[in-house]
Amino acid sequence: MPDQPPLLDRLAIRHPIIQAPMAGGATTPALVAAVSEAGGLGMLGAGLMAPAAIAQAIAEIRRLTSRPFGVNLFVPEVKPAERDGPAIDAMIAVLAPWYAELRTEAPPRPVPPPPDFEAQAEVILAARVDVFSFTFGVPDAVLLRAFRDGGAVVIGTATTVAEGLILTEAGVDAVVAQGSEAGGHRGTFAGPFEPALVGTMALVPQMAAVLELPVIAAGGIMDGRGIAAARVLGAAAVQLGTAFLATMESGIHPMYKQELLNATDDATAVTRAFTGRPARGIRNPLMATIEQAGTPIPDYPVQAALTAPIRRAATRWGRTDAMALWAGQGAGRARALPAAALMEALVKEAADATPTAIGRSA
Amino acid sequence: MPDQPPLLDRLAIRHPIIQAPMAGGATTPALVAAVSEAGGLGMLGAGLMAPAAIAQAIAEIRRLTSRPFGVNLFVPEVKPAERDGPAIDAMIAVLAPWYAELRTEAPPRPVPPPPDFEAQAEVILAARVDVFSFTFGVPDAVLLRAFRDGGAVVIGTATTVAEGLILTEAGVDAVVAQGSEAGGHRGTFAGPFEPALVGTMALVPQMAAVLELPVIAAGGIMDGRGIAAARVLGAAAVQLGTAFLATMESGIHPMYKQELLNATDDATAVTRAFTGRPARGIRNPLMATIEQAGTPIPDYPVQAALTAPIRRAATRWGRTDAMALWAGQGAGRARALPAAALMEALVKEAADATPTAIGRSA
Numbered sequence: 001m002p003d004q005p006p007l008l009d010r011l012a013i014r015h016p017i018i019q020a021p022m023a024g025g026a027t028t029p030a031l032v033a034a035v036s037e038a039g040g041l042g043m044l045g046a047g048l049m050a051p052a053a054i055a056q057a058i059a060e061i062r063r064l065t066s067r068p069f070g071v072n073l074f075v076p077e078v079k080p081a082e083r084d085g086p087a088i089d090a091m092i093a094v095l096a097p098w099y100a101e102l103r104t105e106a107p108p109r110p111v112p113p114p115p116d117f118e119a120q121a122e123v124i125l126a127a128r129v130d131v132f133s134f135t136f137g138v139p140d141a142v143l144l145r146a147f148r149d150g151g152a153v154v155i156g157t158a159t160t161v162a163e164g165l166i167l168t169e170a171g172v173d174a175v176v177a178q179g180s181e182a183g184g185h186r187g188t189f190a191g192p193f194e195p196a197l198v199g200t201m202a203l204v205p206q207m208a209a210v211l212e213l214p215v216i217a218a219g220g221i222m223d224g225r226g227i228a229a230a231r232v233l234g235a236a237a238v239q240l241g242t243a244f245l246a247t248m249e250s251g252i253h254p255m256y257k258q259e260l261l262n263a264t265d266d267a268t269a270v271t272r273a274f275t276g277r278p279a280r281g282i283r284n285p286l287m288a289t290i291e292q293a294g295t296p297i298p299d300y301p302v303q304a305a306l307t308a309p310i311r312r313a314a315t316r317w318g319r320t321d322a323m324a325l326w327a328g329q330g331a332g333r334a335r336a337l338p339a340a341a342l343m344e345a346l347v348k349e350a351a352d353a354t355p356t357a358i359g360r361s362a
Numbered sequence: 363m364p365d366q367p368p369l370l371d372r373l374a375i376r377h378p379i380i381q382a383p384m385a386g387g388a389t390t391p392a393l394v395a396a397v398s399e400a401g402g403l404g405m406l407g408a409g410l411m412a413p414a415a416i417a418q419a420i421a422e423i424r425r426l427t428s429r430p431f432g433v434n435l436f437v438p439e440v441k442p443a444e445r446d447g448p449a450i451d452a453m454i455a456v457l458a459p460w461y462a463e464l465r466t467e468a469p470p471r472p473v474p475p476p477p478d479f480e481a482q483a484e485v486i487l488a489a490r491v492d493v494f495s496f497t498f499g500v501p502d503a504v505l506l507r508a509f510r511d512g513g514a515v516v517i518g519t520a521t522t523v524a525e526g527l528i529l530t531e532a533g534v535d536a537v538v539a540q541g542s543e544a545g546g547h548r549g550t551f552a553g554p555f556e557p558a559l560v561g562t563m564a565l566v567p568q569m570a571a572v573l574e575l576p577v578i579a580a581g582g583i584m585d586g587r588g589i590a591a592a593r594v595l596g597a598a599a600v601q602l603g604t605a606f607l608a609t610m611e612s613g614i615h616p617m618y619k620q621e622l623l624n625a626t627d628d629a630t631a632v633t634r635a636f637t638g639r640p641a642r643g644i645r646n647p648l649m650a651t652i653e654q655a656g657t658p659i660p661d662y663p664v665q666a667a668l669t670a671p672i673r674r675a676a677t678r679w680g681r682t683d684a685m686a687l688w689a690g691q692g693a694g695r696a697r698a699l700p701a702a703a704l705m706e707a708l709v710k711e712a713a714d715a716t717p718t719a720i721g722r723s724a
Contacts, residue, residue: 160628180542181561195628195645199543199561201591202582202691206627209695220564229563229591232715265568266522266557283557329564333571353594354716 010153010173011130012068014039015347017227018216019339020241021045021072021133022184022326029057031249031339033064038343041131042067047074051119058127070131070155071124075139075189076117081276081299083110091306094293098286098322102313111305125150133157136277137189138170145171155216157187159196159203164211166190176239177207179219183242183328185279186270193278197270201233208234222330224349231350240346242327246334247342255320263331274311274324276303282325286310372515372535373492374430376401377709379589380578381701382603383407383434383495384546384688391419393611393701395426400705403493404429409436413481420489432493432517433486437501437551438479443638443661445472453668456655460648460684464675473667480505487512495519498639499551500532507533517578519549521558521565526573528552538601539569541581545604545690547641548632555640559632563595570596584692586711593712602708604689608696609704617682625693636673636686638665644687648672 019035021027021043032042044061046054054071061069082088092106099105121139124132125146132147133155147154148171156167157176164175178187179200188196198206200219207215214236221230222243230238245252246260259282270280273290277300281287286307290297297303307324314322335342381397383389383405394404406423408416416433423431444450454468461467483505486494494509495517509516510533518529519538526537540549541562550558560568562581569577576598583592584605592600607614608622621644632642635652639662643649648669652659659665669686676684697704 161626162628179561179563180559181564191628195631197542197559198627198691199541199582200563201541201561201588202543202584203627205584205587206692206694220561222564222567225567225594225596226563229594232587232591232594234587264523265560265565266524266553269557329560330568332568 011041013041015343016231016237017041017343017346018237018239019043019244020184020218020239021070022241022245023047023072023074024324024326025251026245028249028251029060029064031244031247031251032061032069034249034339035244035343036067036069037065038340039347040343042069043131043133044069044071046071046120046124047135048114049120050115051123054120054123055127058124058129068130070133071129072133072135073117073120073124074114075134075137076114077300078137081302083113083302087296087298088302088306090295091298091303094290094295095306095310098289098310102310102317102319102322104309104313107305107309111302114301114304128152131155133176135185135187138166141170158207159186159188160190160198161206161210163188163190163196164207164215168211168213172213174214174216174236175207175211176216176218177203177235179203179217181220181329182218183245183268183280183331184326185275185277188278193270200230204230204233204235220328220330222333224346224351225353226330227346227350228353242331243334243342244339245327246336247339248337249339253315253318253320253323255318256323256325257336259320259325260327260331260334261336263327265329265332267331268327268329272297272303274304274307276300279324279326280328282327282331284323284325285321286314286323373403375403377705378593378599379403379705379708380599380601381405381606382580382601383432384603384607385409385434385436386686386688387613388607390611390613391422391426393606393609393613394423394431396611396701397606397705398429398431399427400702401709402705404431405493405495406431406433408433408482408486409497410476411482412477413485416482416485417489420486420491430492432495432515433491434495434497435479435482435486436476437496437499438476439662440499443664445475445664449658449660450664450668452657453660453665456652456657457668457672460651460672464672464679464681464684466671466675469667469671473664476663490514493517495538497547497549500528503532520569521548521550521555522552522560523568523572525550525552525558526569526577530573530575534575536576536578536598537569537573538578538580539565539597541565541579543582543691544580545607545630545642545693546688547637547639550640555632562592566592566595566597582690582692584695586708586713587715588692589708589712590715604693605696605704606701607689608698609701610699611701615677615680615682615685617680618685618687619698621682621687622689622693622696623698625689627691627694629693630689630691634659634665636666636669638662641686641688642690644689644693646685646687647683648676648685
């Protein structure tokens, strides 16, 4: 990538470390601001937030830092999912014991839609945030041009080289290469998700070889050695999610944090069970119930709405058996530190990491 | 790993690069010898070879090089698969159009067993090869001790930290950490294979943090940058399969080599279709026929015996639609070079690879 734009210069961040924009409350303003203050790029995962809540979070981040940060949205489905009908009845029947056990109930019918994407984007555009990133597809060209005209760096998410090329064509400034190790939702948008589960070690070099844009490596990176390794593979920057999930400022439940720290390398699975979209999380009883029921899982965002009352109640009760425990395959190496301390450790470890000399004599 | 044994010194190889032992004819004596001559470690994939053929291949390798090399075997199933019965009838019916089209026929019944493991091991032991490696489990303690007493370095294959610990307990000298990117058979032996599909970026650091033995990284490594990245992650050495499959000396069909070079990052799948054991290969029509039939796939090695006549005929006819096109997720970056030239490139690239400085000012 000899002629790649100087991503770090444009973003005016000291370290090529992006805190992944995790939707669902993990990326508190305190976390986003702490990462940006420490010289990385904090990102608000706003995909599930109402427009007014996004505006409020942005204002709060700005009270905490004057450094650049970003906001991420979920690109809506081209064909909206059916929000009522027998398939939804069937899934509610599967979930009924969980609604009962957690003293909650199924959502009203038709299932409420997610926040309006256009309205979310308008808030972010009006706030003139430094970075706009997105997942699950490509927003329309007019919106992307508006962000770029407003001075934002625009970052898309790809799980294959083919998706990276679609994003390049759409005019993004950089592409997140999401390896199969990554926790949370798969960004896959141009085909089935199974073949697009490409490991970071294989994905980043192929993406870097073909794309003429900076590639941001994501998936399985938990420490400075992972950062250095990703850079060796051709990444201009890295994006870490699970590593920041365990920090003090992360908004997840303390018992979910504990599950991360205890996770073995084979603790996770990619499942449509929680939201209708494939996402990687620690296997637990709610996931097993839904997967083993044999009932077709409604598409995103309907399945997310059906499980939301259970997941919310599980968080109130501290019941990790019924949360969505999003996590990458490196979760067990997460560290329960303040975000600033984690950033400091990452930077130091990456600086210390050099490949052991290849020759025997060294 | 402060007190790890000096793996390279014990093996007396110049470069920490192991050519993966791929069964099925890829690892010709010419390939094994060329890699060892170039300062790496050539490995004969002998899992499917009759004892006499193994002895002959070892003799041939020794005519070509006096450097160290190794031999790999498949540890047999604890509970041998049923070699006759209605499930086998059903699979033969699924395969019938392929037998017919490729002018071959189903194997005799009961399905012939694979070569005898004890007899294979005896040949290797008698030949006093430098390295004995194995996949699919753990050989019995008496056999492992015999190899170690004979001076061989013993290497096992693990896909999770838990498997790495089992191998450590069994007394191996080093553990291959096989990431999910890797082509060919999954080494998984201590549980279901799906959760054990852990990406190299996540697997190697976790393995290196827990095991007190040298970790050999495998999966998705196609060039010297991949080697340097794996070393940064904590690997003492690397094992490359797909990269060597495309070399001149590799025994695979020229059209299979072409499929490797043309592969996209999302071209492969992990399937039980060809052999009854999960293995990663380029998706093709024979794989699709078997997977989509909805007929239960017999266990290894029975399914391997049922598809063998088709795969053999496909190789005779140059029909890649009916071969098992084992390949890792980095296949598209393979290079059609002589093995010595590939080794030279790998060593040079790895020596040149340094992580780009982490700080913005650099």
